[in-house]
Amino acid sequence: GENVEQHPSTLSVQEGDSAVIKCTYSDSASNYFPWYKQELGKRPQLIIDIRSNVGEKKDQRIAVTLNKTAKHFSLHITETQPEDSAVYFCAASISSAGGTSYGKLTFGQGTILTVHP
Amino acid sequence: KAGVTQTPRYLIKTRGQQVTLSCSPISGHRSVSWYQQTPGQGLQFLFEYFSETQRNKGNFPGRFSGRQFSNSRSEMNVSTLELGDSALYLCASKGPLETQYFGPGTRLLVL
Numbered sequence: 001g002e003n004v005e006q007h008p009s010t011l012s013v014q015e016g017d018s019a020v021i022k023c024t025y026s027d028s029a030s031n032y033f034p035w036y037k038q039e040l041g042k043r044p045q046l047i048i049d050i051r052s053n054v055g056e057k058k059d060q061r062i063a064v065t066l067n068k069t070a071k072h073f074s075l076h077i078t079e080t081q082p083e084d085s086a087v088y089f090c091a092a093s094i095s096s097a098g099g100t101s102y103g104k105l106t107f108g109q110g111t112i113l114t115v116h117p
Numbered sequence: 118k119a120g121v122t123q124t125p126r127y128l129i130k131t132r133g134q135q136v137t138l139s140c141s142p143i144s145g146h147r148s149v150s151w152y153q154q155t156p157g158q159g160l161q162f163l164f165e166y167f168s169e170t171q172r173n174k175g176n177f178p179g180r181f182s183g184r185q186f187s188n189s190r191s192e193m194n195v196s197t198l199e200l201g202d203s204a205l206y207l208c209a210s211k212g213p214l215e216t217q218y219f220g221p222g223t224r225l226l227v228l
Contacts, residue, residue: 001176032215043207043219044160051215089160095215103150103165103211104173110159 002027004092006108013080014116021111023090024072030092033073034105035064039086047088048075080115087112119144121210121220129226135196138223142189142210148172149191150217151183154205163206166191195225203227 003026013019025033031052036044050057050064050073057064061080066073077084091105122141130136142149150173151163162175166185183193195202205224209217 034216036219043221046216046218049216091160093215102173103148103167103209103217104162104175105150105152105160105209105217106162107152107160 002030002092002094002106004090004106004108006090006111008111009109010112010114012114012116015080015082017080017115019075019077019080019084019113019115021075021088021090021113022072023074023092023108024070025092025106026071027092027094028068028071029094030106031095032093033064033066034091034093035075036089036091037086038089038110044089077113080113082115082117085113085115121208121218123206123208123220123223125223126221127224127226129228130198131228132198132200134198135194136198136225137192137194138206138208138225140191140193140208140210140220142191142208143212143218146210146212146218147189148211149185149189150209150211151191151193152207152209153177154207154222155203160207163193198227200227 006023034049037047038044063076087110090108124139148167150165165173169185180196185191205222207222208220211217
């Protein structure tokens, strides 16, 4: 089955710095890669996602890049703010060739991001 | 649209008991997936239901089961509870695209 490795497990940055979290996946059939942010005591919230037909996607201060050949994808947060402090999870899933998207997400172990003011 | 809801939010049970958790997806969503979140194992996929049928299953023992009703609401059941079943149980609702929206979770403590 799919296996997703996420690094680093903890990341500490100063406000205004950039943060990068990296994930690798094992199943070349995976073609959908979301990133979730989970604040303490709250539910995971989708912050950005990318599909395998795209190499990069940006949304304001957040960007995700995907390298299908190397089977890795990364989350980039620029101009970090204290409210970015949370646990970030990458995940991977498969949509069938017929277009059916399945609800099975395989998650990385999570990265605790701390942004110091 | 209303978000994903889960009941109850907190549960305390003792070993050997069974428990049933409920999830109501976003209106119009037909897929409900269940995940177990623990500090040691992270987020692990339990199973997915789509149109009242189990479509995917993770690597959990048969004590973990689920079902989905015609209105897409889903329940999961854990029988013969063990201490290691203490966790946050999250359900996620999905429409025709890949995006999954999580509920607030049910925190289960097994004593």
